[in-house]
Amino acid sequence: MKAHVSSILLGVRDMDRAKRFYAEGLGCEIDKDTRHFVSFRVGEGSLRLALYEWDAAAKDAGVSPEGSGFRGASFHLNPDSREAVDETMRKAVEAGGSVVRKAAPARWGGYFGYFADPDGYLWKVTTSAS
Structure with missing residues (x-):
């Protein structure tokens, strides 16, 4: 199987603030918008950027929501x-x-x-x- 990145999910602390940042600030087009989850179309292809509430994203992954500093990615x-x-x-x-x-x-x-x-x-x- 070849890896194909279809979406990138970011856990966010304030959904409204993050949604405004990506939609209004960076001009990303909203694809789906619910109370706890927002996804955006990114660029011309099929890649999506998703936002999910921080604690819910940590729980979904089965890890602690605590953490800080460089996350090892940009x-x-x-x-x-x-x-x-x-x-x-x-x-x-x-x-x-x-x-x-x-x-x-x-x-x-x-x-x-x-x-x-x-x-x-x-x-x-x-x-x-x-």
């Missing part, structure tokens, strides 16, 4: 220009996110920055455009 957005990187970072902050690493030129020739969503999930915004 998500990446790849716009076509430096201006689009800056615009995405700006919109994320306006929607309630925070800058983790200000966008700047990279040693490898690209341009990137990191922001955190309201629940602390890291998003890298990067372009190879000079």
Whole structure:
């Protein structure tokens, strides 16, 4: 069997805040919206981003809801220009996110920055455009 990622689920502390962040701040299109679960279409393909209440997501996985710090993962957005990187970072902050690493030129020739969503999930915004 070949692995095919169809959705990414994030446990969130405040569903309304997270939904606004992804829908209004990042422009993700809502696919399903219930009291405890929201999913978004991401990009042109079939990939979905899902939000589930933090404690419920931990219970579903059979793990403790306690935890903090780097979660060992980040998500990446790849716009076509430096201006689009800056615009995405700006919109994320306006929607309630925070800058983790200000966008700047990279040693490898690209341009990137990191922001955190309201629940602390890291998003890298990067372009190879000079």
